[in-house]
Amino acid sequence: MAALADLLAPRARPRLMGVVNVTPDSFSDGGRWLEPRDAIAHGRDLLADGADILDIGGESTRPGATRPLVEEELGRVVPVITALAAEGAVVSVDTMRAEVAEAALAAGATVVNDVSGGLADPRILEVVAASGAAYVAMHWRAHADHMRDFAVYDGPGGVVAAVCDELTARVRAMSAAGIAPEQVILDPGLGFAKRAEHNWELLHHIDELSSLGHPLLVGASRKSFLGRLLGDRGGTQRPVDQREYANTAITLHLARHGVWGVRVHDVRASRDALRVVERLSEEGPT
Numbered sequence: 001m002a003a004l005a006d007l008l009a010p011r012a013r014p015r016l017m018g019v020v021n022v023t024p025d026s027f028s029d030g031g032r033w034l035e036p037r038d039a040i041a042h043g044r045d046l047l048a049d050g051a052d053i054l055d056i057g058g059e060s061t062r063p064g065a066t067r068p069l070v071e072e073e074l075g076r077v078v079p080v081i082t083a084l085a086a087e088g089a090v091v092s093v094d095t096m097r098a099e100v101a102e103a104a105l106a107a108g109a110t111v112v113n114d115v116s117g118g119l120a121d122p123r124i125l126e127v128v129a130a131s132g133a134a135y136v137a138m139h140w141r142a143h144a145d146h147m148r149d150f151a152v153y154d155g156p157g158g159v160v161a162a163v164c165d166e167l168t169a170r171v172r173a174m175s176a177a178g179i180a181p182e183q184v185i186l187d188p189g190l191g192f193a194k195r196a197e198h199n200w201e202l203l204h205h206i207d208e209l210s211s212l213g214h215p216l217l218v219g220a221s222r223k224s225f226l227g228r229l230l231g232d233r234g235g236t237q238r239p240v241d242q243r244e245y246a247n248t249a250i251t252l253h254l255a256r257h258g259v260w261g262v263r264v265h266d267v268r269a270s271r272d273a274l275r276v277v278e279r280l281s282e283e284g285p286t
């Protein structure tokens with residue numbers, strides 16, 4: 001599959017995956033792009049800002065969120081994927097459901113981004129295997145309504161060892177379902193059954209995750225561990241829309257460590273910063 005080889009080919013900088021949340025309740029931008037025409041326009045803006053991939057999702061995974069019906073999720077994402085894929089965009093579908101993945105691939109998506117890594121709906125692995133699409137498998141322990149209860153990493157090696165072991169187990173399940181290793185991208189799942197210190201630890205040891213042998217995608221954008229870092233002394237977090245400089249610093253950190261992609265809401269900020277780094281690494285007048 002030529003498109004897959006191209007998508008996963010080594011590149012000097014991380015791919016920028018722009019987020020299009022077609023949801024009423026995502027923590028970062030819930031409700032802003034719920035109408036298909038608004039979501040499509042937002043996708044076009046992200047492409048103009050330099051997005052390599054658009055990640056289109058119809059289910060909010062914020063802590064405590066309840067799940068939409070499958071029909072609702074399909075109704076949100078399919079029209080948006082159809083329109084943007086027809087315009088030539090590389091489209092990823094952010095879903096945990098086999099049925100939604102199948103419909104999204106039929107509508108033109110070429111990447112399945114499953115935050116549950118196949119745990120929420122194991123049939124999704126068969127759908128991915130049959131399609132040959134790229135598959136982002138994120139580290140995950142439980143649905144959003146009770147994932148906080150699972151943010152415990154007491155074993156030897158702490159959160160980094162646990163995430164590596166649990167992702168390795170998922171890779172085995174993918175292989176058993178017929179997914180080729182070349183299709184698989186791994187993601188440490190920042191904020192999913194993780195407290196702030198777990199997220200920092202994973203970012204600090206990102207090379208250990210790379211040593212699992214698959215490209216890595218990381219999503220730090222707008223998450224609460226950044227809000228907490230930047231918050232005031234009274235414990236009030238920095239608001240969601242004022243965490244972008246911090247996220248850009250994370251993009252640069254991840255670029256230095258050779259990650260395959262970063263999942264961001266503000267594509268332009270990360271793209272501009274990466275452009276500066278690229279320019280500085282070129283030969284030329286000093």
Ligand code: PMM
Pocket residue numbers: 019021026027028029060061062094113114115136138187189190217218219220222263
């Ligand atoms: N985070 C969110 C949603 N989908 N997918 C991947 N692969 N990695 C992530 O970290 C991730 C994700 C939650 O953020 P949002 O509600 O702002 O989209």
